[in-house]
Amino acid sequence: MFQKILIANRGEIAVRIIRACQELNIKTVAVYSTADKDALHMQLADEAVCVGPSKANESYLNIQNILSAAVLTGAEAIHPGFGFLSENSTFAAMCEEVNVSFIGPNKDIIDQMGNKSNARTMMKRANVPVVPGSDHSITAFSEVKEMVDEIGMPVIIKAVAGGGGKGMRMVFNAEELEAKFLQAQSESKAAFGDDRMYVERIITPAKHIEVQILADHYGNVIHLGERDCSLQRNHQKILEEAPSPTLSEKTRKLICESAVEAAKMVGYENAGTIEFLVDADEKFYFMEMNTRIQVEHPITEMITSIDIVKEQIKIAFGEHLSITQDDVVLTGHAIECRINAENPLFNFAPSPGNIDFLNVPSGGLGLRVDTAMFAGSTIPPYYDAMVAKVITHGNTREEAISKMDRALNEMVIEGIQTNLDFHIDLLRDTNFKTGEYTIDTLSQVIIPKWLKDKEANNEVV
Structure with a gap:
């Protein structure tokens, strides 16, 4: 069994993982931002490493600092929890490169299922019913309009790389379709660095x-x-x-x-x-x-x-x-x-x-x-x-x-x-x-x- 695990997260999920590790007799390393210098998760862990300032993109999303903390403390594995880097395939791949186990699926599966459009295609192959909608990613409004003409209203526009409700808009009439598509696409670009979208028919209720x-x-x-x-x-x-x-x-x-x-x-x-x-x-x-x-x-x-x-x-x-x-x-x-x-x-x-x-x-x-x-x-x-x-x-x-x-x-x-x-x-x-x-x-x-x-x-x- 692993001797030491780094938890690349904060809050209640970090505490939850630390407690599970303690029950398995595994040493733990907490990472924390300057805003969390007195947080419970860093107090419960065997070791704690500051990985950056308060903003998440400078600390809990800072792949280089987190991997450096894992290597320096001798952690054999990283548990990402949820949110932050938990579904980041680049992070999973970089863990492999520094010989640290990523506690989750491999980078290829994260990529396959993280791409919502690709996931739909794979579910069809598995004979799992999917919501009527686009089978490929969309970047132009003309493609959205074409898809909506085919499947009808109402629809939901989603970011291919989305999650947590970001890059998502519900559309109930044709007049607001273009505006909401552009809003969702802009939000997706800002949140995920990816402007690819897909469209699904709204199943209601x-x-x-x-x-x-x-x-x-x-x-x-x-x-x-x-x-x-x-x-x-x-x-x-x-x-x-x-x-x-x-x-x-x-x-x-x-x-x-x-x-x-x-x-x-x-x-x-x-x-x-x-x-x-x-x-x-x-x-x-x-x-x-x-x-x-x-x-x-x-x-x-x-x-x-x-x-x-x-x-x-x-x-x-x-x-x-x-x-x-x-x-x-x-x-x-x-x-x-x-x-x-x-x-x-x-x-x-x-x-x-x-x-x-x-x-x-x-x-x-x-x-x-x-x-x-x-x-x-x-x-x-x-x-x-x-x-x-x-x-x-x-x-x-x-x-x-x-x-x-x-x-x-x-x-x-x-x-x-x-x-x-x-x-x-x-x-x-x-x-x-x-x-x-x-x-x-x-x-x-x-x-x-x-x-x-x-x-x-x-x-x-």
């Missing part, structure tokens, strides 16, 4: 369902069930649950089997997620593949009792999968709430600053809180605004919801604005309780109603 897979170097691929990630705002997930509360057993089986076949088709290795849109008739369509661990991986761990981060490390070291598909048993229901430093009453505006007081719910069976925050710590303005992920598990969905309600009401965060109270109200919303929500429900139904109620109670200034 739809659920956002993703399947967690694990694959080793020897062709063994398994799935760990599905997650429902439909509660999202501006393509950013807010609450996830596993399994989906409304998916039929027949569709669940088919979608998970399709994910496994897709992973086998591309020769995938390590942990990954294949995302689908599921329409009202439970027809499902491939959307994209994430070649990394996901923010919401804890809910899958809760219902399977499988440590995905440890499996990642073992696979990267060259071990066979320690489990088969028959060993995977889904038990109960799990929910994750993302507690962010943001103000829901002001369009979820970021709220960086110092945390003066923090009480994290820590008692009770089936409760987990992933966080890197503590009283006196700071949410910097340079990175993701996540404060904590609160995860609950129950024998039933109702029990998981009840535990989450209790946990969130115990949680206290002072010094910054957060979406904690919004989550408490969300749990009690009828649309959530029924489980019948879609990817549009949060932004089009729940949030407008929530704001209206707040205004009626004079809670909006």
